[in-house]
Amino acid sequence: MPPWCGSLRFPLTPHSLPLSASMSYQVLARRWRPRNFGEMMGQGHVLRALINALDNQRLHHAYLFTGTRGVGKTTVARIFAKSLNCEQGLSARPCGQCSACREIDEGRFVDLIEVDAASRTKVEDTRDLLENVQYAPARGRYKVYLIDEVHMLSTHSFNALLKTLEEPPPHVKFLLATTDPQRLPVTILSRCLQFNLKRLPPEMIREYLEKVMGQEGIAAEAGALKQIARAADGSMRDALSLLDQAIAYGGGRVVEAEVRTMLGTIEHGHVVNLLEALAAGDGPALLQHVAALSEFAPDYDGVLAELLSLLHTIAVAQAVPGAAVDDHLDSDTVQRLAAALGPEDVQLFYQIGLIGRRDLVIAPSPRLGFEMALLRMLAFRPMEMARQSLAPPPAPARKAQSIDQDKPRAAAPPAKLAAEPSPAAAMEQPKTAAGEEQWHRLIEQLPLQGVVRALANNCALIRRVDNVFHLALAPGHASLRNVRVEERLQEALSAHLGEKVKLAFTVAQSAAETPAALQERASQDRLRAAQEAIAQDSHVQSLQEMFGARVVPDSVRPLD
Numbered sequence: 001m002p003p004w005c006g007s008l009r010f011p012l013t014p015h016s017l018p019l020s021a022s023m024s025y026q027v028l029a030r031r032w033r034p035r036n037f038g039e040m041m042g043q044g045h046v047l048r049a050l051i052n053a054l055d056n057q058r059l060h061h062a063y064l065f066t067g068t069r070g071v072g073k074t075t076v077a078r079i080f081a082k083s084l085n086c087e088q089g090l091s092a093r094p095c096g097q098c099s100a101c102r103e104i105d106e107g108r109f110v111d112l113i114e115v116d117a118a119s120r121t122k123v124e125d126t127r128d129l130l131e132n133v134q135y136a137p138a139r140g141r142y143k144v145y146l147i148d149e150v151h152m153l154s155t156h157s158f159n160a161l162l163k164t165l166e167e168p169p170p171h172v173k174f175l176l177a178t179t180d181p182q183r184l185p186v187t188i189l190s191r192c193l194q195f196n197l198k199r200l201p202p203e204m205i206r207e208y209l210e211k212v213m214g215q216e217g218i219a220a221e222a223g224a225l226k227q228i229a230r231a232a233d234g235s236m237r238d239a240l241s242l243l244d245q246a247i248a249y250g251g252g253r254v255v256e257a258e259v260r261t262m263l264g265t266i267e268h269g270h271v272v273n274l275l276e277a278l279a280a281g282d283g284p285a286l287l288q289h290v291a292a293l294s295e296f297a298p299d300y301d302g303v304l305a306e307l308l309s310l311l312h313t314i315a316v317a318q319a320v321p322g323a324a325v326d327d328h329l330d331s332d333t334v335q336r337l338a339a340a341l342g343p344e345d346v347q348l349f350y351q352i353g354l355i356g357r358r359d360l361v362i363a364p365s366p367r368l369g370f371e372m373a374l375l376r377m378l379a380f381r382p383m384e385m386a387r388q389s390l391a392p393p394p395a396p397a398r399k400a401q402s403i404d405q406d407k408p409r410a411a412a413p414p415a416k417l418a419a420e421p422s423p424a425a426a427m428e429q430p431k432t433a434a435g436e437e438q439w440h441r442l443i444e445q446l447p448l449q450g451v452v453r454a455l456a457n458n459c460a461l462i463r464r465v466d467n468v469f470h471l472a473l474a475p476g477h478a479s480l481r482n483v484r485v486e487e488r489l490q491e492a493l494s495a496h497l498g499e500k501v502k503l504a505f506t507v508a509q510s511a512a513e514t515p516a517a518l519q520e521r522a523s524q525d526r527l528r529a530a531q532e533a534i535a536q537d538s539h540v541q542s543l544q545e546m547f548g549a550r551v552v553p554d555s556v557r558p559l560d
Contacts, residue, residue, distance in 0.1 A: 199234025
């Protein structure tokens with residue numbers, strides 16, 4: 001395997017001298033720092049270029065390593081400096097045994113000048129640093145200047161560095177490292193070979209932690225190492241630091257439950273419970289789950305992130321069945337949630353969750369911001385479902401009496417209810433206004449949400465022939481139709497009536513009123529009644545006569 005692929009060469013060995021009981025403990029991040037390119041995890045795109053440059057003696061005078069914290073910028077620079085000055089010869093495989101290699105590992109090689117630019121930002125510091133550039137190295141083959149966090153230098157310091165960086169003596173190499181390359185002047189960037197080190201994937205970090213724990217002889221649960229690898233956010237140094245903390249927290253062992261407590265994370269089952277309550281439109285259950293969650297004092301931003309990750313897994317399962325992979329969930333749970341939620345609901349919840357994370361810092365408290373994000377997911381649905389989910393469930397209504405085609409309209413008014421009707425008798429070939437009311441009442445009782453309820457609300461029942469419902473959908477709402485939505489409406493109607501029914505859709509204007517039109521008409525009637533009540537109110541009339549006041553029409557709202 002080529003050495004630039006970034007694979008580990010096991011068995012791993014800690015790179016430090018044995019510690020006596022009287023000496024201080026050396027942290028894992030230092031103890032397990034890679035000492036050659038073969039021990040580096042990942043970053044194959046960077047290692048390949050450096051190894052080829054060393055092996056072919058095609059060396060640039062300035063290298064810039066960029067990337068987030070803990071991904072190996074300084075480590076790669078030190079290994080590169082070791083390769084340049086190894087007494088066995090210039091190559092990509094330093095021996096690690098000669099005095100130059102050992103002194104570089106221990107941080108005391110005289111020709112490796114390491115500078116923390118964050119603490120030496122003044123131009124005087126830079127001039128002092130470059131004062132001895134022209135002199136030959138004392139012991140090594142090259143004099144190497146390793147400047148960490150180089151973006152912290154001042155403008156004058158960059159100007160002082162510029163000329164030397166462009167035309168340094170042949171025995172000088174510059175290795176620059178930064179987490180923020182955007183702050184470097186373009187004049188500096190143009191004089192360097194730039195290498196961007198990537199974040200490490202959680203699985204690669206977990207694999208490395210397992211090897212470290214095996215070599216250290218410490219028991220560690222796989223779930224605990226997964227938690228640490230995810231919390232490290234792509235940084236191997238952060239992962240080893242968290243592992244050190246977990247060992248201390250667990251008293252010499254690494255247990256998943258204790259790591260969760262240490263990191264402030266929660267069990268994935270809590271997130272599943274929240275999403276199940278959202279799928280069912282159950283507001284009281286949703287708030288109960290939030291209250292139970294608050295007992296763990298979680299990081300609510302992290303909980304929202306877990307919820308978004310779960311929604312992503314569900315969206316993948318819906319779009320590409322069998323392609324979703326989640327270490328925390330079994331496929332049955334993913335498929336159950338994917339069936340309970342519509343694709344449009346998943347996408348809406350995901351977008352609301354993203355906005356909720358952004359607004360969490362300005363909420364009165366993290367918990368209130370978290371609750372409002374969930375309630376927003378619950379509220380952005382047809383108004384009837386939102387009211388049912390946030391309010392206590394109403395008493396079951398008695399179903400309307402079936403419609404008799406041979407009797408006049410007055411003989412079967414919409415408000416009249418049958419004594420004990422069966423579900424199947426709720427609809428009987430309606431051709432009158434009473435039939436419109438029957439269809440409206442029927443779909444109100446169905447557990448529909450999202451696009452499915454929108455489709456049902458904008459359909460008018462033309463007729464029913466046996467178990468076939470013929471529905472007319474206005475051309476303006478034709479985009480609501482798709483096979484999955486129609487099947488979900490048909491399944492809900494069949495379950496409610498207790499028999500298998502079929503739906504036949506026609507995209508056309510119908511003389512019958514749709515439930516959405518009925519609701520709009522009722523809303524306009526309530527608005528007109530409210531406006532008339534305001535106009536006839538004696539107090540309002542007195543204010544108009546005494547002060548010339550007027551009623552702002554758009555401000556009048558009916559009280560539901």
